[in-house]
Amino acid sequence: MTAPVELAVTGMTCAACATRVQRKLNRVDGVHASVNYATGRAVVHAPADTTPEDLVGHVRAAGYDATVRPDAEALRAEHTRVVLDLRRRLVVAAVLAVPLGNLSITLALVPGLRFTGWEALCVLLAVPVVGYSALPFHRAAARTLRHGGTGMDTLVSLGVLASAGWAVWSMLSGGTGSGYWLGFGHTDAGADAVYLDVAAGVTTFLLAGRYFEARSRRGAVGLLTALAGLAAKDAVVVRDGVEVRVPAAELRVGEVFVVRPGQALPADGTVVDGAAAVDTAAVTGESVPADTGPGDRVIGGTVALSGRLLVRADAVGAGTQLAQMGVLAEQAAERKASVQRLVDRVCSVFVPVVLVVAAATLLGWLLTGDEPARAVTAAVAVLIIACPCALGLATPTALMVGVARGAALGVLIKGPQALEASRAVDVVVLDKTGTLTTGRMALTGTVAFGPASEAEVVRWAAAVESASEHPVAAAVVAAAGDDVPPVEGFAALPGAGARGRVGGVAVLVGSARLMVDSGVAVPPVASAWLAGVAPATGVLVARDGVVVGALAVRDEVRPDAEEAVRLLHRMGLSTVLLTGDTEAVARAVADRVGIHDVVAGVRPAEKAAEVRRLRALGARVAMVGDGVNDGPALATADLGMAIARGADLAAQAADVVIVRDDLRAVPDAIALANRTLGVIRGNLLWAAGYNVAAIPLAAAGLLNPLIAGAAMSLSSVLVVANSLRLRDYRPGG
Numbered sequence: 079m080t081a082p083v084e085l086a087v088t089g090m091t092c093a094a095c096a097t098r099v100q101r102k103l104n105r106v107d108g109v110h111a112s113v114n115y116a117t118g119r120a121v122v123h124a125p126a127d128t129t130p131e132d133l134v135g136h137v138r139a140a141g142y143d144a145t146v147r148p149d150a151e152a153l154r155a156e157h158t159r160v161v162l163d164l165r166r167r168l169v170v171a172a173v174l175a176v177p178l179g180n181l182s183i184t185l186a187l188v189p190g191l192r193f194t195g196w197e198a199l200c201v202l203l204a205v206p207v208v209g210y211s212a213l214p215f216h217r218a219a220a221r222t223l224r225h226g227g228t229g230m231d232t233l234v235s236l237g238v239l240a241s242a243g244w245a246v247w248s249m250l251s252g253g254t255g256s257g258y259w260l261g262f263g264h265t266d267a268g269a270d271a272v273y274l275d276v277a278a279g280v281t282t283f284l285l286a287g288r289y290f291e292a293r294s295r296r297g298a299v300g301l302l303t304a305l306a307g308l309a310a311k312d313a314v315v316v317r318d319g320v321e322v323r324v325p326a327a328e329l330r331v332g333e334v335f336v337v338r339p340g341q342a343l344p345a346d347g348t349v350v351d352g353a354a355a356v357d358t359a360a361v362t363g364e365s366v367p368a369d370t371g372p373g374d375r376v377i378g379g380t381v382a383l384s385g386r387l388l389v390r391a392d393a394v395g396a397g398t399q400l401a402q403m404g405v406l407a408e409q410a411a412e413r414k415a416s417v418q419r420l421v422d423r424v425c426s427v428f429v430p431v432v433l434v435v436a437a438a439t440l441l442g443w444l445l446t447g448d449e450p451a452r453a454v455t456a457a458v459a460v461l462i463i464a465c466p467c468a469l470g471l472a473t474p475t476a477l478m479v480g481v482a483r484g485a486a487l488g489v490l491i492k493g494p495q496a497l498e499a500s501r502a503v504d505v506v507v508l509d510k511t512g513t514l515t516t517g518r519m520a521l522t523g524t525v526a527f528g529p530a531s532e533a534e535v536v537r538w539a540a541a542v543e544s545a546s547e548h549p550v551a552a553a554v555v556a557a558a559g560d561d562v563p564p565v566e567g568f569a570a571l572p573g574a575g576a577r578g579r580v581g582g583v584a585v586l587v588g589s590a591r592l593m594v595d596s597g598v599a600v601p602p603v604a605s606a607w608l609a610g611v612a613p614a615t616g617v618l619v620a621r622d623g624v625v626v627g628a629l630a631v632r633d634e635v636r637p638d639a640e641e642a643v644r645l646l647h648r649m650g651l652s653t654v655l656l657t658g659d660t661e662a663v664a665r666a667v668a669d670r671v672g673i674h675d676v677v678a679g680v681r682p683a684e685k686a687a688e689v690r691r692l693r694a695l696g697a698r699v700a701m702v703g704d705g706v707n708d709g710p711a712l713a714t715a716d717l718g719m720a721i722a723r724g725a726d727l728a729a730q731a732a733d734v735v736i737v738r739d740d741l742r743a744v745p746d747a748i749a750l751a752n753r754t755l756g757v758i759r760g761n762l763l764w765a766a767g768y769n770v771a772a773i774p775l776a777a778a779g780l781l782n783p784l785i786a787g788a789a790m791s792l793s794s795v796l797v798v799a800n801s802l803r804l805r806d807y808r809p810g811g
Contacts, residue, residue, distance in 0.1 A: 083130050085120040087113060088156060089142040091218045091231060091288070098227065100704040102140035119155065120144065123673065141221040149515065156242070164289040171211035171285055175278040193369075201246060204274040212281040214288070228429040233464065233677055234284055240461045242277040244454070276462060283794060287708060290477065295343070309379055309400055310344035316388070329394050337387040340391030345378045346393040354385030355548060369574070383548070384570055399683065418585055432773070439777040452671045452779065459776040464769055468793040472761035476583040476801040480754030483804050488738020489747040493755065499717040500751035502698045504644050507689060507711070509703035510657035510667055513721055514741070515633040517704070519549045520555035522614055523630030533561075535627030539619045541580040542587045550615060551576070553631045569726045575617070581675075586620040593618055593625060604628055613663035639671045642741035647672070649745055654692070656701075656711070686710035702744055703737075717751075746809040754809055761797045768793045 090096055096113040099120065108125040122133050130146040136394035181200060188376045212235070220233035222228060245736035253779050268592040269709045271510035314321050314336040321336055326344040327336060336344055343356075355367040367383055370376060376389055379400040393795070395401065410782060436457045443453035511517055524532040540558030543551035545568040555562060565578040565585075574595070575588015590600050590608060598620045607628055612634035618625055643653055654675040655668045664678035679689055689711050692699050712718030712732045713764065720732035734751065736743045772789060775781050781789065 083122045083124060083133060083146065085122060085130075085133060085137065085144040085146060086156060087120050087137060087142055087144045089218075089221070090118065091214065093141065095218075098222075098225070099137055099140050099142055103136055106133075106136055109133075123549045131716055141795075148307065161289070161293055164285065167211040167214065168285040168289050169281070171207045171278065171282040174203050174207050175275075175282045178207070178278050179275045185337060188630055202276050204242055204245075204278055207278045207281050208238055209283060212238050212277075215252060215281070215284070229434070233429045233461075234280065237464075238277045238280055241280075242274055242459050244458045245274045245277075245506050279794075310342040310397075313344035314338075314519060323805070328394060329391055331394055331397075332393055333387055333391050335391060337382045337389060339382055339384050342381050343376055343378050343389065343391075344394075345391040346398045347376055347378075347389040347391045349374045349376060350390050351388040354387050355383045357381045359384050395727045399681070428464075428769070432460065435773060435777060436460040443779070444778075456777060456779045458460060459779075459781050460590075463772045463776045463781060463789060468765035468768060468797045470488070472765050472797055473758050475798050476754055476757040476761055476804065479801045479804045480750060480757070483807050484747065486752050487746050487751060488740065488743045489737060490737055491747070491751060492735065492736040493520055495715060496751055499698070499715075499733060500700075500748055501718055501755060503651065503700045503748060504701060505652045505654060505692055505697040506700045506748075507654045507656050507692070507715065508643075508673070509701075509708050509711075511633060512704040513702055514639045514655070514667055514671055515635050517633065519553035519631050520634050521553050521629060522632050522634070523611065524627065525612055526627040527601060527604060528624070528626055530626045532619070532627065535619050536583045536629070537561055537563060538580050538621055538626075539617070539629060542568065542576050542578040542585050545578065546570055546576050548576075549616065550631050554617075554629060583622050587617060590616075590618055593620055595621075598625060599624055600625055613657050614746070635667055635670050636741055638741045642744055643671045643673060645742060645745040651700075651748075652697075656680065656688055658682075658685075667715045682708075682710055686714040689714045700748065717748070719747060749809065750807060754804060757801055757804055761800055765793060765797060765802070 087096075087099055088103060090099065100111050100113040103109055103113070103122060105122065106124070106128065109122060109128065110124075111122040113120040120137070124133060132146045151479055178200060181196070181203070211276050215235045215238065222232060226258050293786055310326050313326045314323050315329060316322075316334045316336065329345055335344060335347075337354070339354070349370055349371060349450045350373050353369070353371040356370045356376060357367045358377065358550070368374075370387065375392075376387070377400070378393075378398040383460035393399070412694050418535075439460050440453050440457035443456055444450065451571065477491070486492050497669075508514055521536070524536055526532045526535050536554065536558050540555045540562045542565055543554045544562050545565055563580055565580055568576065568578040570576050571588060572591060575586065575593035577584065577586045577596075579585065586596055586598060590605065593600050600618065604618060611630040613628040617629045619627045619629065619630065646653055652675070653673045654677060655664055655673045656677045657664045658678075658680055661676070661678040664676050668674070668676045682686060685708065690700050691715065693714075699715045699718075700717040700719060702719045702721070703712055703722035708720070712720060718732040719734045719736060721736050736747065744806055772781070
């Protein structure tokens, strides 16, 4: 068995398509394939004698297309192309369906308003909708039929073509006028033209649903793109004593590479020489850059802020922690179900049954000796009344209204899977940095030792730190305001602090260890103060070789965090704090906001593992985070919720994105998702019940295609009206 082959599969329109491709590939001897409809990717393990081109051939034999080894940008570009294509077709359908509906319905039902050539005008308006806008349905239906299958696209295509074809035939033949209006009289000749409106309406509504779904699926590959953006493209490798720049993909385990300030690490490794402050926030969630020196482990994708490092590569390419995060997230995405898959499963059985019923209706009427027009009328009525327009609208309309209402509340629901997942969430796991806290360092304490005032201590420290880009330095400078004197002879001391001359006097700012190493005595009172400020970070300030004061800097808890946690508890949900920070820092934040369960000191992959552990215990987990390090955990949770100001990866991996600058939007989002899911279920129940009740009436000849189309439209209107109730949703209501 060789390394897995990745394929980008195009042409899939529903989860059933992914199942069909996966089944086709797995029928090949020795092949094990996993096809992800959300990302459009297939991961295939095949014997050494099976080439990637052979696998592509099997995908094409299933009626789809594929390319080998796509990168994240290529996948995203393909999804973007599909979304833009659907949008163009939707615009054409919507623009033409409105005048067509008004014209055809009015003139069909009020013969006195008809004018010469009105039928031809209706046809001209309908042709672009039926022929161009509905083409994706026709293509998908033809593909599945060629390979012996059926699906929702089959019935949609047949319904659209049957209603349009019957209308054209009726107009060319002068109209039948032979149908019944629920058994109470005949319709006027020419009224059949209204079926063109049915064709256009079905196409427009279902294209809207397909377009919305495609946009949601495009976000699924954003996680891969965001991860790819973090990874370094090049590496400076030391070979035979010479620094050589090579593509990161050519870096090998055991080689030593160089990292300079501002550069991202191309691989996981161990520092062999040098010292630097490394910004790990994007990957580990740590709020303060890590001071790194010889013997320390470093992670690919993190960025060196200062200093020069020589690093021995321990893991490269797919073996790096960053790459594994992508694997975790995609595996989690594969297991996610959605309400829409229920519709696909129903249609896989429903469509063949409807086709059989329509054929049986046609033959039944003909065998009874009735006129062919009556038989065709009943059969077409079955196809139109059974067209799953309401079934197809049940999820996307409620989702769109729910999303619109959520947007007004500062909540973005990205897809049906969020609604399904919210059904039984009972544990909410919250990240610390940037979620429960502001993610910004702030000066929280100052003390002066000796004659200097606290204000002078801050001024001297700020003067030196004004030349540094370290987050701790930014907090000190911000606290000093505009009262910052100039600094001379500034020097950054990676992993320790900084020094400079302020007003001609030497000032040293940094850790107690820096003071000792610099020959500055640390008085007992200063040591005691530093020990008491935990979990804040303590910084000493020395002037002219004497410690004159100290500063405490920490990441502040959000003012709305305590209320948000209280609301979650009121909803009957348990809360857990999950962070990469130390136990002391995590416990201090948890005690402040009212969280009892704390899991601290975890790496990104371990965050996802902790979420899996909770799920294995039977919990339904919602994960709230904001950093790239939260991406795998967000994707692994039953419900992933990202804070919008956080890294792009977190937003891409989440099911729900919080765009309101208020953590109380988290309980609001869970409640809204539950309400929206309830509306979707009601819609599905109505749509399915309507079809079951209406099909026998149509088969019995009690509904002509005109009334079948009207009833089908009414069903859709009721579904939409039920969905619109979400506009009045209020938090806590």
